Amino acid sequence: xxxxxxxxxxxxxxxxxxxxxxxxxxxxxxxxxxxxxxxxxxxxxxxxxxxxxxxxxxxxxxxxxxxxxxxxxxxxxxxxxxxxxxxxxxxxxxxxxxxxxxxxxxxxxxxxxxxxxxxxxxxxxxxxxxxxxxxxxxxxxxxxxxxxxxxxxxxxxxxxxxxxxxxxxxxxxxxxxxxxxxxxxxxxxxxxxxxxxxxxxxxxxxxxxxxxxxxxxxxxxxxxxxxxxxxxxxxxxxxxxxxxxxxxxxxxxxxxxxxxxxxxxxxxxxxxxxxxxxxxxxxxxxxxxxxxxxxxxxxxxxxxxxxxxxxxxxxxxxxxxxxxxxxxxxxxxxxxxxxxxxxxxxxxxxxxxxxxxxxxxxxxxxxxxxxxxxxxxxxxxxxxxxxxxxxxxxxxxxxxxxxxxxxxxxxxxxxxxxxxxxxxxxxxxxxxxxxxxxxxxxxxxxxxxxxxxxxxxxxxxxxxxxxxxxxxxxxxxxxxxxxxxxxxxxxxxxxxxxxxxxxxxxxx
Amino acid sequence: xxxxxxxxxxxxxxxxxxxxxxxxxxxxxxxxxxxxxxxxxxxxxxxxxxxxxxxxxxxxxxxxxxxxxxxxxxxxxxxxxxxxxxxxxxxxxxxxxxxxxxxxxxxxxxxxxxxxxxxxxxxxxxxxx
Numbered sequence: 287x288x289x290x291x292x293x294x295x296x297x298x299x300x301x302x303x304x305x306x307x308x309x310x311x312x313x314x315x316x317x318x319x320x321x322x323x324x325x326x327x328x329x330x331x332x333x334x335x336x337x338x339x340x341x342x343x344x345x346x347x348x349x350x351x352x353x354x355x356x357x358x359x360x361x362x363x364x365x366x367x368x369x370x371x372x373x374x375x376x377x378x379x380x381x382x383x384x385x386x387x388x389x390x391x392x393x394x395x396x397x398x399x400x401x402x403x404x405x406x407x408x409x410x411x412x413x414x415x416x417x418x419x420x421x422x423x424x425x426x427x428x429x430x431x432x433x434x435x436x437x438x439x440x441x442x443x444x445x446x447x448x449x450x451x452x453x454x455x456x457x458x459x460x461x462x463x464x465x466x467x468x469x470x471x472x473x474x475x476x477x478x479x480x481x482x483x484x485x486x487x488x489x490x491x492x493x494x495x496x497x498x499x500x501x502x503x504x505x506x507x508x509x510x511x512x513x514x515x516x517x518x519x520x521x522x523x524x525x526x527x528x529x530x531x532x533x534x535x536x537x538x539x540x541x542x543x544x545x546x547x548x549x550x551x552x553x554x555x556x557x558x559x560x561x562x563x564x565x566x567x568x569x570x571x572x573x574x575x576x577x578x579x580x581x582x583x584x585x586x587x588x589x590x591x592x593x594x595x596x597x598x599x600x601x602x603x604x605x606x607x608x609x610x611x612x613x614x615x616x617x618x619x620x621x622x623x624x625x626x627x628x629x630x631x632x633x634x635x636x637x638x639x640x641x642x643x644x645x646x647x648x649x650x651x652x653x654x655x656x657x658x659x660x661x662x663x664x665x666x667x668x669x670x671x672x673x674x675x676x677x678x679x680x681x682x683x684x685x686x687x688x689x690x691x692x693x694x695x696x697x698x699x700x701x702x703x704x705x706x707x708x709x710x711x712x713x714x715x716x717x718x719x720x721x722x723x724x725x726x727x728x729x730x731x732x733x734x735x736x737x738x739x740x741x742x743x744x745x746x747x748x749x750x751x752x753x754x755x756x757x758x759x760x761x762x763x764x765x766x767x768x769x770x771x772x773x774x775x776x777x778x779x780x781x782x783x784x785x786x787x788x789x790x791x792x793x794x
Numbered sequence: 795x796x797x798x799x800x801x802x803x804x805x806x807x808x809x810x811x812x813x814x815x816x817x818x819x820x821x822x823x824x825x826x827x828x829x830x831x832x833x834x835x836x837x838x839x840x841x842x843x844x845x846x847x848x849x850x851x852x853x854x855x856x857x858x859x860x861x862x863x864x865x866x867x868x869x870x871x872x873x874x875x876x877x878x879x880x881x882x883x884x885x886x887x888x889x890x891x892x893x894x895x896x897x898x899x900x901x902x903x904x905x906x907x908x909x910x911x912x913x914x915x916x917x918x919x920x921x922x923x
Contacts, residue, residue, distance in 0.1 A: 411920070428878070434898070434899045
């Protein structure tokens with residue numbers, strides 16, 4: 287099921303990839319992705335900026351809340367001691383321990399977040415208050431020292447008039463970001479104001495932290511978006527290339543199939559041509575064989591004729607004795623048997639071998655020689671045999687005989703044509719490695735170096751005047767190399783040519 | 795053009811730094827002009843104070859001055875103290891001006907004002923101790 291779906295999907299994609307619309311679609315989707323990425327980056331950046339501000343505000347609120355708590359704790363401590371006092375300053379004068387405690391507490395609180403923290407006694411009608419505690423060291427602190435409200439006058443007044451805490455940003459005090467003013471009431475009356483200055487250093491640290499956080503996050507998000515866009519683009523391109531490749535692969539497959547078909551056709555044609563050449567070659571060889579048989583028959587036929595004449599003459603003269611008749615008839619029978627055997631050889635030669643069969647190399651050579659030997663001897667060519675490889679090989683017997691006969695016939699022709707003195711053909715067999723080599727050597731002067739590379743080509747002949755077809759050696763090479771899986775080579779020695787048929791020996 | 799801009803920027807930075815360095819100068823000059831007749835001859839006994847405004851004449855001798863600004867070096871001369879302690883202790887002090895918790899502190903002493911028969915403007919009445 288999954289494979290079917292996948293196949294359908296791939297088919298669909300292949301069609302898409304082949305259409306020009308797909309490219310337009312690819313460009314459009316790329317632009318869409320880039321624009322989408324840019325917009326999303328912008329949105330993310332904006333959201334991050336908002337988030338940063340909110341988190342920053344939240345942090346400030348947290349600080350404000352902590353200040354409120356702190357102020358309430360201070361108020362609680364004061365109330366615990368001064369609930370019966372008429373005012374804060376009087377209470378402080380009466381309770382130095384309270385002042386010491388408050389100073390110590392304020393001193394501990396001053397530092398990273400808090401730049402200044404001080405508690406003032408409120409004096410009605412005055413534009414200043416008096417210090418109750420300010421977190422300074424004991425020797426520097428002076429209880430009742432005045433503090434002017436002149437800076438941020440309105441904020442101080444708002445606390446004094448409304449009794450509501452005030453939180454505001456400072457712009458004129460060095461190293462202070464904001465101030466928190468908290469009213470301290472005794473017996474329901476405003477008696478003091480607790481002032482806390484929030485450190486600008488801490489504000490800057492926080493701001494820097496959030497700035498860096500925002501920058502890093504924006505940077506990371508940008509990188510992620512860019513990476514996402516790149517991955518998407520690569521994926522699209524890869525997919526596009528993949529589908530394109532698929533289409534190319536498909537067309538290649540079709541081309542390949544077509545090529546296979548054509549190659550098969552061509553092979554078939556070549557095989558057909560070879561078959562026809564083989565027929566031609568055999569026909570040519572048949573002529574040679576008939577000539578050889580004619581040579582072989584001439585002498586026995588002459589003998590038979592002589593015997594018949596002798597018998598007739600003996601009968602006419604009355605000298606034909608039964609013994610003589612019987613002897614002559616026996617000789618005639620022998621001759622007729624010989625003639626019959628040459629016919630069988632001829633017929634066997636034209637029988638097509640269907641199967642390879644194991645045969646002694648020497649037997650094949652001898653059978654081939656028996657056909658050609660008489661013709662060679664009649665022409666004064668000495669035949670020398672030397673058999674060293676006496677093993678069986680698996681061959682198509684008649685095809686190998688045809689090759690040997692063809693080479694022998696070529697040797698004979700060249701020896702006669704060149705009128706070589708003391709002509710000979712030497713046939714030897716020997717083993718070389720895993721092969722048995724049949725070597726046919728003559729003393730006919732050899733093959734010219736300019737044509738030695740061409741002698742195995744079809745229709746190449748040096749015997750035009752003698753009706754050479756130029757197929758003999760070509761077919762011999764085809765037979766040895768293609769049918770018998772061996773090799774046929776030609777080379778020269780100082781007096782003639784050597785043809786070597788190398789055949790693989792069966793594994794022992 | 796660019797050179798001019800750089801020069802102007804540099805100059806404005808210098809001016810700004812000078813102003814920052816003399817935070818107390820401006821209110822102090824206001825107080826001096828409000829309490830004394832101009833040109834006010836001032837003897838400065840606090841090195842951190844720098845006065846250069848209109849109607850102010852800085853003198854180097856107590857005898858030439860009508861008011862001292864600083865730590866109470868001169869005798870029987872109205873003193874505007876630059877620290878709270880001197881203001882409290884010196885009988886000639888009429889006012890004090892200093893920085894505390896990043897804020898300018900300005901107070902007047904009723905006794906001193908009366909002693910030297912000075913007329914305190916109404917806007918400073920709330921700052922009298």
